[in-house]
Amino acid sequence: MSDEAKSPPAARPRRTQAERSQETRNKVCEATLQALVEVGYEQISTTLIAQKAQVSRGALTHQFPTRNDMLVAAFEKLVGEWREGYPFGLDPDKEQLSVDELIDALWNNIFADGRYIAAMELMLAARQDNELGHALRDILVSWIRKRDRITVRLVGGDVDDAExxxxxxxxxxxxxxIAMHQSFDSDPQTANKLIDLWKRIARKA
Amino acid sequence: MSDEAKSPPAARPRRTQAERSQETRNKVCEATLQALVEVGYEQISTTLIAQKAQVSRGALTHQFPTRNDMLVAAFEKLVGEWREGYPFGLDPDKEQLSVDELIDALWNNIFADGRYIAAMELMLAARQDNELGHALRDILVSWIRKRDRITVRLVGGDVDDAExxxxxxxxxxxxxxIAMHQSFDSDPQTANKLIDLWKRIARKA
DNA sequence: GAAGTTACGAACTGGTCTACCTGTTTTCGA
DNA sequence: TCGAAAACAGGTAGACCAGTTCGTAACTTC
Known part of the structure; x- marks a missing residue:
């Protein structure tokens, strides 16, 4: 059994401290977002997340001293993904989208995702929590500012045009x-029909 | 001090059992809705609600054996108020509303209220809770069915017209x-502007 | 007005969660 | 290579909460 003793936990590549930290943080954030979608905010506990993330509770609490820190980091990761993916690989200075294309792009890349509902739940749950709420709002505003500015350009509008x-x-x-409607409605087709109707109306405006 | 002994807890009018029950239930439901708006779903506990409602915890648990029973009853009360108030004293068989009037009526009577956001938070929080979620959905569907049917008639549409x-x-x-936007946005005027814009667009469609 | 029923009050219990705390392992820097 | 520091592992304490239990008070019925 000397072979087993010499190579015990399979291949364990040497990682830098930064890499180790980042890996645990990523695993925890990902598990948190997944849990938000799957079981909802209320059920989230540090114990559950540690299990889901395949991480010891000690590692979790080392990276995120409080539960709020964990939630904020997960939210930040989600918003970061939106931010990175936007505007869907297009160059807003050169390209412009038709109304239909814009609606489709926004819907498919952001609103249709279950994570969007998870984010809504988190925001709603934190809307009164001064600590968590403020942290989430701070993360949101920077993204929203960028999103709105780019979107205005994408549809060919002037950035400073209030209209x-x-x-x-x-x-x-x-x-x-519509996303909220979808999360309650049993018929998954309704959302698509509403999107189509909105496209028709928005085209004329 | 014989006077004090003879009229101890001030004036205590004799109430029937039904009245006593109804009064506590109302107080608890009202406190629950208020707490949903003020401190959010996460903070709600039977202890807190009992305090807010000026009711002993024993009285609360007697009327609502489980916490879910309490939440469901509060939700039912809220939806009941919507149901009773709708369609805002109008007769949908005789009267019809312009698009502007419909939007204003819906917005002012339902969506602009902080309780609407509270209901959203409750629905989102319960979307994974099979027990609470199903109960809330059951309450919703009957109201939604009535609401949709009346609304279609109010705008002069055929009830069976899918469009x-x-x-x-x-x-x-x-x-x-827009209601969701309002609950996050700091500027309270934005919602009104969005409503106006939507009116203009909806009028043409 | 007495027995029975319902509403209420208060204390208790089992369980869960967060934050903290003490060791151990891994990586880093000199 | 060795001491320091960071990452990790696991356990504990204190608080809180939902649900239960049991005794008391208010009301109803006969």
Whole structure:
């Protein structure tokens, strides 16, 4: 059995401290987002997340001293993914999207994802929590600012045009409302029909 | 001090058992809804609600054996108020509303209320809880069915017209999305601007 | 007005969660 | 290579909460 003794936990490549930290943090954040979608905010506990992430509770609490730290980091990761993916590989300075394309892009890349609902639940749950709430809002505003500016350009509007900005806000509100509808409604087709109807109406406006 | 002994807890009018029950149930439901708005779903505990409602915990648990029973009853009360108030004293068989009037009526009577956001939070929080979730959904569907049918008639559509129904769903989705926006956004005027923009667009469609 | 029923009050219990704390292993820097 | 520091592992304490139990008070019925 000397062979087993010499190569015990299979291949364990040497990692830097930064890599070790990042790996645990990623695993925890990913597990948190997954749990938000699967079991909901209320069920989330540090113990559950540690199990899901295949990480000891000690490692988790070392990286995230408080439960809020963990939730904030997970939220930050999600928003970061939105931020990185936007505007879907396009160059807003050169390209412009038709209304239909914009709606599809926003819907498919952000609002249709179960993670969007998870984010909504988190935001709603934290809307009164001064500590968690403020942290989440701070993360949101920077992303929202970028998102809105790029979106206005994508549809060919002037960045400083209040009317164009309002139109973008309405687009986002409509998709948000449909996403919420979808999360309650049993018929998955309704969302698509609503999207199509909104496209028809938005085209004329 | 014989006077004090003879009239101890001030004036205590004689109530029937039904009245006593109804009074505690009402106080608890009202406190629950208020707490949902003020401190959010996560903070709600039977202890907190009993305190807010000025009711002993024993009285609460007697009326609502489980915490879910309490939440369901509160939700039922809220939906009941919507149901009773709808369609805002109008007769949908005789009267019809312009698009502007419909939007204003829906917004002012339902979506602009902080309780609507509270209901959303409750629904989102319960979306994974099979027991609470099903109970809330059951309460919702009966109200939604009535709401949608009346709304379609209010705008002069045929009840069985799928297109008219879809339009109503879009109206509701837009207002829902704006309501969510409002609960996060710091500027309270944005919601009004979005409503106005939506009116202009909806008028043309 | 007495027995029975319902509403209420208060204390207790079993379980869970967060934050903290003490050792151990891995990596880093000189 | 060796001491320091960071990452990790696991356990504990204190608080809280939902549900239960049991005794008391208010109401109802006959």
């Amino acid at each position: 164009a900005d309002l139109k973008v806000q309405l687009h986002l509100s409509v998709l948000r409302g | 008219a129904d879809l339009k109503v769903q879009l109206h509701l989705s837009v207002l829902r999305g």
